[in-house]
């Protein structure tokens with residue numbers, strides 16, 4: 001603890017005075033300001049005292065089990081909560097962490113261990129805050145809305161985004177679902193002169209077909225049953241800003257004609273009106289459909305297709321830029337752990353390799369969701385291969401099958417490659433696993449060009 005900085009308050013709730021005193025005097029000697037209480041009835045009153053850390057048993061007056069964590073997080077949302085239980089209970093520990101506890105200790109608590117855990121929690125929190133602020137600074141500098149990825153494909157995409165941002169051109173963003181099309185649209189907006197105005201998204205697949213026109217262009221009072229008032233549409237609401245039309249492939253043909261007119265003439269007509277209204281809107285559209293195919297089978301107007309395609313930004317699927325997976329994983333671990341207040345801060349080499357080998361049909365969204373599922377349920381600091389969902393480990397196993405037709409030397413090469421991958425490149429460990437000498441391994445690595 002640095003001299004001169006206010007002491008951090010640690011609320012200690014324990015019904016055993018001996019253990020309470022031991023924890024309290026140790027924390028005091030480390031420069032903390034402990035508030036120690038064994039009175040369960042009044043313990044929660046101290047939550048309002050600006051406590052930074054709560055170390056509590058799982059039985060405090062009427063509050064019991066994980067309720068204790070919930071209660072503490074509700075009344076002191078920024079506090080780090082460490083629970084102490086009389087008996088080890090994995091189920092309870094997982095539930096407590098899921099409710100937002102940072103750590104779970106069993107009695108008797110070693111005061112030095114407690115200090116260590118508190119320091120770890122504080123340092124994780126600082127790290128998460130630093131990462132978040134670094135991202136914020138980077139975003140402000142580059143305006144690239146939290147886009148992570150350093151592969152050649154992504155770097156070329158960033159360049160194109162910067163080039164197109166400050167023009168008025170309509171942009172079509174294409175790519176499979178979950179590749180980051182909305183992030184691209186927002187980045188374009190934030191890098192443009194329109195950044196201080198609104199960027200309004202509309203998803204054509206999420207709105208009933210009959211409503212899309214009035215949502216986009218607005219309507220006059222009495223234009224249809226239920227139109228009790230005149231209403232502004234998204235085009236007008238996005239004036240001087242950006243309108244992001246997602247899933248444009250779902251727009252029905254009649255509306256496609258109206259949209260084309262709005263783009264070309266920069267005017268719109270509200271439903272029920274005969275008057276044209278000028279609009280100054282930058283349009284970014286996105287689709288995960290093959291629009292050319294839609295044009296061929298008559299579902300999408302050719303003229304609108306070519307009007308939109310003037311500037312097309314194609315987002316590659318994640319399986320084609322596997323070199324970005326490690327960066328994305330680190331980014332999401334930091335983001336999700338900080339959000340959910342979990343101890344996870346890293347992934348081991350084997351688990352990361354398995355994630356890289358997977359095909360990610362749902363792209364970055366699937367990667368993020370997978371990590372969120374694992375982190376929320378984890379109390380460990382490092383994600384391991386055994387934590388991965390079975391479809392990812394099964395996929396890796398099926399890839400490991402020795403295929404008929406392989407020569408012995410190919411099989412040997414594959415075994416060495418995978419073992420090195422598994423040990424993170426540690427040759428001594430790999431030789432041990434493979435049952436060969438280190439010298440033989442070194443010779444084979446050279447021979448196979450691994």
Ligand SMILES: Nc1ncnc2c1ncn2[C@@H]1O[C@H](COP(=O)(O)OP(=O)(O)OP(=O)(O)O)[C@@H](O)[C@H]1O
Nearest residue numbers: 146147148149177178179180181182183288364365
């Ligand atoms: N390069 C990236 N860096 C960081 N996060 C990303 C990246 N790409 C996508 N994401 C995240 O993945 C999720 C899906 O992204 P987004 O909604 O932009 O995809 P989309 O292509 O528009 O999907 P859909 O076609 O289903 O609408 C979001 O949580 C987004 O923040």
